[in-house]
Amino acid sequence: MKKHMNIPIFIPHEGCPNDCIFCNQRKISGSVHTPSESEMDAIIRKHLESPALEREIAFFGGSFTGLPVSEQEKYLQIAEKYVQQGRVKGIRLSTRPDYISSDILKLLGKYSVTTIELGIQSLNEEVLFNSKRFYSPETAIQACKLIQLHGFSLGVQMMIGLPGDSLEKSLMTAKKLIALGPNMVRVYPTLVIRETELESAYKSGRYKPMSLEEAVFWCSQIIPLFDDANISVLRVGLQHTDDLQKGVEVVAGPQHPAFGELVYSEIWYSRIVKEIDKGPEKPGKHMTIHVSASEVSKVIGQHQKNLKQLKNKYGFTSIKVLGDQDTLNQLILEFYE
Numbered sequence: 001m002k003k004h005m006n007i008p009i010f011i012p013h014e015g016c017p018n019d020c021i022f023c024n025q026r027k028i029s030g031s032v033h034t035p036s037e038s039e040m041d042a043i044i045r046k047h048l049e050s051p052a053l054e055r056e057i058a059f060f061g062g063s064f065t066g067l068p069v070s071e072q073e074k075y076l077q078i079a080e081k082y083v084q085q086g087r088v089k090g091i092r093l094s095t096r097p098d099y100i101s102s103d104i105l106k107l108l109g110k111y112s113v114t115t116i117e118l119g120i121q122s123l124n125e126e127v128l129f130n131s132k133r134f135y136s137p138e139t140a141i142q143a144c145k146l147i148q149l150h151g152f153s154l155g156v157q158m159m160i161g162l163p164g165d166s167l168e169k170s171l172m173t174a175k176k177l178i179a180l181g182p183n184m185v186r187v188y189p190t191l192v193i194r195e196t197e198l199e200s201a202y203k204s205g206r207y208k209p210m211s212l213e214e215a216v217f218w219c220s221q222i223i224p225l226f227d228d229a230n231i232s233v234l235r236v237g238l239q240h241t242d243d244l245q246k247g248v249e250v251v252a253g254p255q256h257p258a259f260g261e262l263v264y265s266e267i268w269y270s271r272i273v274k275e276i277d278k279g280p281e282k283p284g285k286h287m288t289i290h291v292s293a294s295e296v297s298k299v300i301g302q303h304q305k306n307l308k309q310l311k312n313k314y315g316f317t318s319i320k321v322l323g324d325q326d327t328l329n330q331l332i333l334e335f336y337e
């Protein structure tokens with residue numbers, strides 16, 4: 001049985017006044033369907049049938065708090081009904097940092113909103129400007145603090161590879177986010193979506209998307225920072241069913257169905273290399289890697305990439321990976337002649 005389940009309700013931000021270069025909401029507005037009350041009920045009831053220890057209703061897709069207050073309340077009231085019936089634990093939503101104020105948070109506080117996720121994307125001024133986000137890093141930081149002050153759990157979302165971004169800038173964004181002490185994070189590599197300004201920039205050669213290898217490498221440097229700070233990493237990379245809705249077509253960019261798996265494989269590779277380098281100068285011809293069962297496929301890597309690289313680098317003739325450890329993070333290496 002699933003421990004936690006989010007019941008996803010996609011609320012497109014029709015009439016969004018912003019024009020972020022990576023987003024096609026304005027262009028497709030009108031063709032994307034906003035769920036009616038009965039459709040929302042149907043989605044929620046359907047999810048209530050699946051077994052889970054706890055559930056939350058999650059509004060995502062646009063900037064929830066940028067909607068007119070009457071609409072926000074309409075959606076919140078529908079969700080609240082299920083919380084009051086004891087069938088759902090709470091409500092979560094995502095929005096932009098510049099759509100957060102004390103008044104908005106007081107409104108959300110009247111309902112059982114537990115978590116607010118902010119699409120921060122970057123804390124670098126130039127990257128925000130290039131992406132037409134048009135809020136400052138300071139605004140984003142203040143929004144995080146205000147959310148925490150009002151007692152909500154804070155989720156942050158960052159994008160890597162936006163125009164003008166670099167690994168250093170993304171690492172700096174991650175470090176500044178960590179200093180704010182969010183409860184959770186999602187890291188998205190930038191994809192070029194059809195009918196966006198980024199698509200025109202890409203087609204005219206003004207924007208070069210990250211390669212898959214680059215995006216995986218950047219994430220492999222960023223994710224351990226959040227892990228080490230005990231900030232729960234909810235997602236690395238986009239999930240087609242959730243984030244890429246109908247009407248969203250990817251033209252270019254580091255898209256891979258198992259993006260997160262590739263990132264964790266890369267993280268394991270670096271960790272194993274570090275561990276071997278700490279050990280004896282000549283580690284032997286055979287190596288056994290002990291990790292927890294859930295990590296075995298990540299340690300091996302897609303098409304055995306990690307094992308091949310380790311054999312090439314250290315001259316091992318055989319490497320065994322055993323899933324016999326108790327904890328997720330445990331790593332034990334044994335070498336044999």
Ligand code: SF4
Pocket residue numbers: 013016017018019020023024025026061062063096
């Ligand atoms: S990313 Fe959000 S704020 Fe920006 S244009 Fe799209 S819906 Fe509007």
